[in-house]
Amino acid sequence: MSGPCVAVIETGAANLASVLAAFQRLGTPATTTSDPDRVRTADRVVLPGVGAFGDVMRRLRSRGLADAIVERCDGGRPVLAVCLGLQLLAERSDEAPEEQGLAVFAGTVTRFAPPLKVPQLGWNLVSAATASRVIESGHAYFANSYRLDEAPSGWTASWATHGAPFVAALERGSLLACQFHPELSGRWGAALLARWITRC
Amino acid sequence: MLTRRVIPCLDTRGGRVVKGVQFRNLRDAGSPAECAARYEADGADELVLLDVSATVEGRAHALATVREVRRSIAIPLTVGGGVQSAGDAAALLDAGADKVAINTAAVRQPSILSELAARFGSQCVVLSVDAVSRNDDWFVAVRSGTSLAPRTVVEWIREAAALGAGEILLTSVDRDGTRSGYDVPLIEAVTGSVGVPVVASGGAGSANDLVTAIRAGADAVLAASIFHDNATTISAVKCVLAAAGVEVRP
Numbered sequence: 209m210s211g212p213c214v215a216v217i218e219t220g221a222a223n224l225a226s227v228l229a230a231f232q233r234l235g236t237p238a239t240t241t242s243d244p245d246r247v248r249t250a251d252r253v254v255l256p257g258v259g260a261f262g263d264v265m266r267r268l269r270s271r272g273l274a275d276a277i278v279e280r281c282d283g284g285r286p287v288l289a290v291c292l293g294l295q296l297l298a299e300r301s302d303e304a305p306e307e308q309g310l311a312v313f314a315g316t317v318t319r320f321a322p323p324l325k326v327p328q329l330g331w332n333l334v335s336a337a338t339a340s341r342v343i344e345s346g347h348a349y350f351a352n353s354y355r356l357d358e359a360p361s362g363w364t365a366s367w368a369t370h371g372a373p374f375v376a377a378l379e380r381g382s383l384l385a386c387q388f389h390p391e392l393s394g395r396w397g398a399a400l401l402a403r404w405i406t407r408c
Numbered sequence: 409m410l411t412r413r414v415i416p417c418l419d420t421r422g423g424r425v426v427k428g429v430q431f432r433n434l435r436d437a438g439s440p441a442e443c444a445a446r447y448e449a450d451g452a453d454e455l456v457l458l459d460v461s462a463t464v465e466g467r468a469h470a471l472a473t474v475r476e477v478r479r480s481i482a483i484p485l486t487v488g489g490g491v492q493s494a495g496d497a498a499a500l501l502d503a504g505a506d507k508v509a510i511n512t513a514a515v516r517q518p519s520i521l522s523e524l525a526a527r528f529g530s531q532c533v534v535l536s537v538d539a540v541s542r543n544d545d546w547f548v549a550v551r552s553g554t555s556l557a558p559r560t561v562v563e564w565i566r567e568a569a570a571l572g573a574g575e576i577l578l579t580s581v582d583r584d585g586t587r588s589g590y591d592v593p594l595i596e597a598v599t600g601s602v603g604v605p606v607v608a609s610g611g612a613g614s615a616n617d618l619v620t621a622i623r624a625g626a627d628a629v630l631a632a633s634i635f636h637d638n639a640t641t642i643s644a645v646k647c648v649l650a651a652a653g654v655e656v657r658p
Binding site: 323 | 478
């Protein structure tokens with residue numbers, strides 16, 4: 209598969225090589241960027257996971273990337289947010305209560321509580337929303353201590369369960385936010401990325 | 409529901425997979441990228457890549473190996489060996505790691521765990537603990553098992569989890585490479601005292617040993633020798649786990 213170029217945002221902490229390798233395996237050109245203009249204009253943008261909410265938000269703000277991401281999301285241009293990326297799109301997180309999120313959707317990200325194992329590390333079953341354009345039910349790889357346990361209105365939510373149900377993915381138009389890591393979810397994840405590229 | 413993970417471990421030295429017994433007498437076991445791809449195709453849930461001579465030889469992890477392995481697999485990759493600082497961790501993530509394992513440097517300076525967690529999140533920080541049984545307790549070995557720290561395993565793991573370690577890679581040095589079964593009391597002692605996931609390692613000789621480790625509380629089971637030597641396969645192990653009522657990824 210070829211097609212439009214993917215710009216992966218440098219957050220200062222993410223597993224960039226894994227994200228780039230996933231797109232390369234699909235034959236889709238992907239490069240990293242920390243340039244707000246590129247984030248505004250690229251065909252497709254990935255806001256990758258790994259990192260801590262406060263630290264990454266501060267970096268995104270200081271480099272002018274936060275505004276560029278919000279503009280892109282508000283304009284309905286294709287964005288894939290992964291793991292921490294999904295959480296950054298919320299209004300705030302218990303991980304860094306003093307820090308504002310990007311507030312692309314309403315809601316607060318909260319921490320899984322004992323006796324659950326925290327962080328959630330491993331493969332969990334995602335139940336796809338009937339209305340989903342890109343998610344199919346299957347096992348996805350998660351690595352998170354925090355999660356959304358309510359879906360914001362206006363978004364299509366797919367769910368998984370760790371103790372109680374939590375949001376596994378959110379979709380609205382060309383925006384796809386995954387709490388799991390599609391780039392680490394084997395063939396299932398690769399097929400999902402391919403659908404995001406062709407359908408969104 | 410979160411499934412239990414089966415994790416093959418690639419110990420590497422000089423760009424090759426090696427495996428020894430009780431961390432000694434290392435022998436060649438193939439190319440890291442080829443082994444990694446084969447294990448993913450066979451159902452591995454994750455891979456661990458440990459540069460077993462990095463700390464002892466006083467250098468950082470061989471990044472070229474990490475890059476090659478990353479390109480060949482689409483499952484999570486934990487990388488350890490020679491990690492001394494947040495800069496080393498960033499270089500590993502940049503080369504293709506998803507989680508970073510740290511042992512010796514954390515024992516020397518525990519605050520590095522908080523530093524790593526603040527920057528990368530706890531889910532990225534794996535504390536690797538090499539446990540040696542002595543005087544009815546377990547002590548922490550460092551420098552690839554070449555020296556013993558004056559700390560008990562359970563006390564160290566509690567402290568490390570509080571500082572920000574998000575996963576424990578718990579290896580029994582006594583059982584490593586012996587195929588005599590995991591150190592079950594060690595797994596029980598550790599999983600009973602921390603709330604972060606624990607990966608049991610050291611001693612797997614059969615699929616039933618993996619079932620036993622999970623029943624003892626392990627969230628994931630790591631093995632090397634039995635997979636490298638084709639004593640069994642990952643898919644066969646997962647069949648045995650599923651038959652024993654353990655939830656695994658199909």
